[in-house]
Amino acid sequence: MGEVIVITSGxxxxxxxxxxxxxxxxxxxxxxxxVLIDTDIGLRNLDVVMGLENRIVYNLVDVIEGNCKRxxxxxxxxxxxxxxxxxxxxxxxxxxxxxxxxxxxTDELKEEFDYIILDCPAGIEQGFKNAIAGADRALxxxxxxxxxxxxxxxIIGLLEANEIKKPQLIVNRLRPDMIKRGDMMSAEDVVDIxxxxxxxxxxxxxxxxxxxxxxxxxxxxxxxAGQAYMNICRRVTGENVPFLDLDAKKGIFSWFKKK
Amino acid sequence: MKITDIFKKKSSSDVAxxxxxxVLVSDRASCSPELMQxxxxxxxxxxxxxxxxxxxxxxxxxxxxDTEDNATGTVPALYANIPIKNMNHNxx
Numbered sequence: 001m002g003e004v005i006v007i008t009s010g011x012x013x014x015x016x017x018x019x020x021x022x023x024x025x026x027x028x029x030x031x032x033x034x035v036l037i038d039t040d041i042g043l044r045n046l047d048v049v050m051g052l053e054n055r056i057v058y059n060l061v062d063v064i065e066g067n068c069k070r071x072x073x074x075x076x077x078x079x080x081x082x083x084x085x086x087x088x089x090x091x092x093x094x095x096x097x098x099x100x101x102x103x104x105x106t107d108e109l110k111e112e113f114d115y116i117i118l119d120c121p122a123g124i125e126q127g128f129k130n131a132i133a134g135a136d137r138a139l140x141x142x143x144x145x146x147x148x149x150x151x152x153x154x155i156i157g158l159l160e161a162n163e164i165k166k167p168q169l170i171v172n173r174l175r176p177d178m179i180k181r182g183d184m185m186s187a188e189d190v191v192d193i194x195x196x197x198x199x200x201x202x203x204x205x206x207x208x209x210x211x212x213x214x215x216x217x218x219x220x221x222x223x224x225a226g227q228a229y230m231n232i233c234r235r236v237t238g239e240n241v242p243f244l245d246l247d248a249k250k251g252i253f254s255w256f257k258k259k
Numbered sequence: 260m261k262i263t264d265i266f267k268k269k270s271s272s273d274v275a276x277x278x279x280x281x282v283l284v285s286d287r288a289s290c291s292p293e294l295m296q297x298x299x300x301x302x303x304x305x306x307x308x309x310x311x312x313x314x315x316x317x318x319x320x321x322x323x324x325d326t327e328d329n330a331t332g333t334v335p336a337l338y339a340n341i342p343i344k345n346m347n348h349n350x351x
């Protein structure tokens with residue numbers, strides 16, 4: 001029996017889609033059978049981050065409305081045999097799907113997949129309600145900014161009110177240099193304010209932009225962000241992985257600094 | 260607090276943390292700005308019976324305070340700073 005995980009944030013632009021793509025790819029790398037669902041109907045994005053935009057024939061709304069068989073709409077990943085994407089519809093809106101229909105769909109997929117990962121739209125309206133309807137577990141993505149943390153707090157409240165207990169937090173786009181200067185909240189600061197369990201801290205890494213340009217999630221490569229995402233995947237599967245030292249710079253100068 | 264701390268400017272991440280803690284208290288208490296305004300005008304109305312209040316200097320808000328035994332961390336508290344110009348002595 002698989003697990004349904006929703007990736008949510010409240011605020012837009014904090015890295016939900018990037019997180020979903022990397023989490024899915026990383027879990028497939030670990031040998032799990034994974035399906036990613038883009039629930040942001042009308043503003044589909046996960047397909048381009050995954051580099052699968054040219055393979056879309058059917059979408060989530062087609063599956064819900066019965067225009068195609070469920071497995072016809074699932075797009076197989078370029079690299080990983082056990083990774084699939086169910087894209088959002090681009091021409092419909094969020095009211096084309098109800099929370100009950102979403103729950104039915106994820107319940108069915110649970111029989112077949114180890115992980116069903118839902119990319120939730122920003123906001124707290126219909127799209128959010130659809131995305132969380134069938135979720136067993138929630139990962140809340142935030143950045144170390146007051147607006148994003150405030151929205152994350154609101155989302156955590158709403159998740160708990162909807163019986164999704166103990167959401168876990170990913171703090172994205174951390175900049176160790178700014179944290180050291182006292183000009184950015186650290187992951188610990190954010191955890192302290194939100195009082196939830198931390199499952200990942202991801203540095204602000206140029207490689208993310210490059211990976212998105214290429215449509216190839218960087219999880220598991222040598223970059224700091226790639227390692228951070230892989231660690232999150234391992235933690236999702238229940239492994240106990242220590243947090244990365246995001247300040248680990250390469251080069252001779254860091255060696256001198258440590259002395 | 261060290262003496263040098265007085266001269267040290269508060270870091271912007273500390274400012275962010277303090278502002279967040281405050282705003283989340285009112286968010287979590289689901290205390291809307293309208294409700295806050297009603298609380299504020301009721302307090303002013305009551306106090307005005309007894310004293311002349313400096314309306315420009317009023318500062319009423321929800322905040323967080325350490326609990327007395329410091330065991331359970333912080334609790335929400337109503338913070339009110341209401342400057343008084345004159346006491347009304349002719350209150351019956």
